[in-house]
Amino acid sequence: MKQRYFSTFQLILLALFSALVIVAKIALRTPLQMSGHSGIFWMAIIIVGARVVPKLGASSIIGVTSGLLASFLGLGDFGALNTFLSYAMVGISSDLMLWILHGNTDNAVIAVIVGIFGHLGKFLTKWLFGIITGAPIGFVALGLLRAFLSYVIFGALGGLLGWLTLQALKRAGFFAYLAEKR
Amino acid sequence: MRVSQAGRSRQLALVEDSPLRHADPRTKLFLSLAVSLVVMTSIERLLIFLAVYVLFLLWARLMIPTLEHIWRLKWVLILLFLFDWWMINLDHAILICLRLILLTGVFALFFSTTNTRELGLALEKLRVPYRYAFSLSLAFQSLGLLDDEWRAIREAQSSRGALPNVSSFWKFITNVGDLISLTVPAIVLTTKRAWAITEASYARGFDSPHRVSYHSLSFTRLDFLLMTGTIILLILLFWR
Numbered sequence: 001m002k003q004r005y006f007s008t009f010q011l012i013l014l015a016l017f018s019a020l021v022i023v024a025k026i027a028l029r030t031p032l033q034m035s036g037h038s039g040i041f042w043m044a045i046i047i048v049g050a051r052v053v054p055k056l057g058a059s060s061i062i063g064v065t066s067g068l069l070a071s072f073l074g075l076g077d078f079g080a081l082n083t084f085l086s087y088a089m090v091g092i093s094s095d096l097m098l099w100i101l102h103g104n105t106d107n108a109v110i111a112v113i114v115g116i117f118g119h120l121g122k123f124l125t126k127w128l129f130g131i132i133t134g135a136p137i138g139f140v141a142l143g144l145l146r147a148f149l150s151y152v153i154f155g156a157l158g159g160l161l162g163w164l165t166l167q168a169l170k171r172a173g174f175f176a177y178l179a180e181k182r
Numbered sequence: 183m184r185v186s187q188a189g190r191s192r193q194l195a196l197v198e199d200s201p202l203r204h205a206d207p208r209t210k211l212f213l214s215l216a217v218s219l220v221v222m223t224s225i226e227r228l229l230i231f232l233a234v235y236v237l238f239l240l241w242a243r244l245m246i247p248t249l250e251h252i253w254r255l256k257w258v259l260i261l262l263f264l265f266d267w268w269m270i271n272l273d274h275a276i277l278i279c280l281r282l283i284l285l286t287g288v289f290a291l292f293f294s295t296t297n298t299r300e301l302g303l304a305l306e307k308l309r310v311p312y313r314y315a316f317s318l319s320l321a322f323q324s325l326g327l328l329d330d331e332w333r334a335i336r337e338a339q340s341s342r343g344a345l346p347n348v349s350s351f352w353k354f355i356t357n358v359g360d361l362i363s364l365t366v367p368a369i370v371l372t373t374k375r376a377w378a379i380t381e382a383s384y385a386r387g388f389d390s391p392h393r394v395s396y397h398s399l400s401f402t403r404l405d406f407l408l409m410t411g412t413i414i415l416l417i418l419l420f421w422r
Contacts, residue, residue, distance in 0.1 A: 008313065008383060013376040015317035019324045020372055023332045040358070044365055052373070061314075065321050068301070071293050072322065077254045078282075080289030081218065129285075132221070157358050164358075165365040174370060 010053045011061075017049045018065035021087075025075065039090075039122070039151065042066070043115045043158025046094050047105045048165050050114070052178065054104055056095060059118070063091015078129060086125040093121030108163045115159020116152050123151040200243045201404070202295040207304035209405040210292045216412045217288045220419060221281040225273055227419050228280050234415065235284075247294045248287035255286055298322040303399050312393065320379065331371050332364075339363045 006014070024041035050059045067087030070076065076083035097117045103110040126147075169175065197203070202210060220231050239245045252259075259279050266275035296304075302315040339345050344363040387393070 004313075006313075008388060009376060009380040011313055011317050012320060012379050012383070013373060015321040016324055016328065016372045016376050016379075019321045019328050020332075020368060022325060023328045024368075027329075027332050027336070037354075040361070041365070044361075045369075048365070048369055052369075061317075065318055068298075068318060069321055069325065071289065072298060073325075074251075074293070077258070079251055079286035080293045081214075081285060084289075132285075153355075157355065161358055161361055161365065165362050165369060168362050168366045169369060172366070172370075174373075178373065 005057070006053070006055065006061075010055075010058075014049060014053055014058055014061045015065055017045055018062045018069060021045050021062065021066040022069045022073065022075070025070070026073075037150070037154050039119045039154045040158040040161060042090065043094075043119050043155055044162035044165055046091060046118060047111050047115060047159055047162025048169070050094065050098060051105045051166050056099055059094040059098065060088070060091040063094070064088045066091075078126075082125065082129050085129075086122045089121035089125045090118050091121075093124075094118035105159075105162060106166060108160070111163035111166075112156050112159040115157070115162065116155040119151050119155025119158060120148075123148060196297060197243055197247060197294045200295050202242045202244070202291065204402070204404060205295070205408060206399050206401055206405045207292070207296045207300045208307060208399070209401070209408050210296060211304065212409060213412055214289050214292045216416055217291070218285060219416065221284055223419055225277045225280070228277065228284075231415070231419055232280060232284070242291070242295075244290055244294055248290045251287045251290055252283050255282065259283070299397075300399075303395065303397060306395065307399055316388075324375070327375070328368075328372065332368060335364055335367045335371075339367075 021042040024045065025038050046059050046062055049062050064087075067084040070087050071080035071084045074080075076086065094114050094117070097114045098104070098110075101110050101113065105111040105114060217235065220228065223231065236245075239248055259282060262282070263275045263279050266278050298319050302319045305315040305318070306312055336345070344360070383389075
């Protein structure tokens with residue numbers, strides 16, 4: 001039988017992680033009125049996903065699938081195209097960072113860096129959307145400067161939360177359980 | 183399909199009575215992408231196109247979902263319009279707002295008239311491997327279950343007093359480690375579910391090399407009409 005890049009289990013796991021990203025996004029209610037604060041959970045899930053399925057493209061699959069789910073559910077204020085691209089970019093930029101750093105998210109520093117740049121992928125989409133529509137750069141920059149800092153902070157926190165989750169899962173014997181299932 | 187948490191709910195709202203429900207998802211994807219290209223035209227052509235587009239939306243009974251998308255943007259549109267008018271000129275302000283309105287609403291054509299099963303079939307026809315198309319449908323169908331599980335985890339941890347206090351930004355940052363009380367059980371339960379689904383899929387011959395779909399997509403006269411009409415309109419709009 002042809003050897004597949006992702007096994008069926010891995011593909012199903014990534015699909016469910018994508019659904020978890022959406023559930024976390026809808027569920028997270030904090031009194032913080034800061035843009036990008038929900039990224040803390042979805043970056044954590046992507047960081048965990050990238051470690052549980054340690055292959056290039058795993059984060060991108062989570063991003064693209066969650067982007068399609070979010071578009072179907074009407075999440076986001078700038079329409080389905082923007083929503084899809086934002087979520088997809090989170091996954092793609094996380095994968096890109098993991099590829100550049102040649103590392104895995106077991107390392108706290110790498111997890112935080114991937115969290116920041118992954119989350120900034122979403123920010124970049126919003127910025128590009130503003131540029132494509134021809135909105136004045138000054139207006140966009142002014143509005144997005146605060147958002148940029150917020151995305152960096154919550155991306156880093158998401159990376160950290162993902163790393164902490166991985167350590168807790170490791171202590172609980174999760175990866176031994178996973179090895180049996182593979 | 184409904185996902186709801188803490189007073190916020192999201193639902194897949196298909197416009198069942200839209201004539202576009204009978205169109206092939208590939209056609210709708212083509213329409214949405216083609217209409218997105220129109221943002222690159224001048225203000226005069228954009229206005230002409232919008233007049234045609236509004237008539238099309240009325241025919242497709244998609245005016246309300248599209249307006250709902252645009253309504254969410256009202257404050258951004260107002261601010262952008264005023265800012266552009268003040269800084270540049272009225273024409274530019276109108277152009278930017280029209281572009282934003284078009285881009286915001288255009289994919290309602292696709293997402294308000296297509297369900298995930300149809301999208302899966304369309305992806306298969308577009309040569310995306312069946313396993314990936316299947317995983318998309320699976321993710322969508324699992325939303326409700328994961329939502330229930332997430333809610334149960336929250337309630338259980340909340341009753342144990344294990345959820346951190348996130349009433350302020352600093353408390354949120356200093357207590358971020360405590361959020362693993364939510365993420366760890368969610369990841370473990372999701373993995374267990376993934377394994378159960380994998381076993382069920384294998385039992386049903388998921389990886390069979392001779393698999394054929396029960397449903398299949400095919401272009402109808404409506405699809406050809408929509409595609410031809412869109413292409414002609416685009417050629418006219420971009421002509422010189």
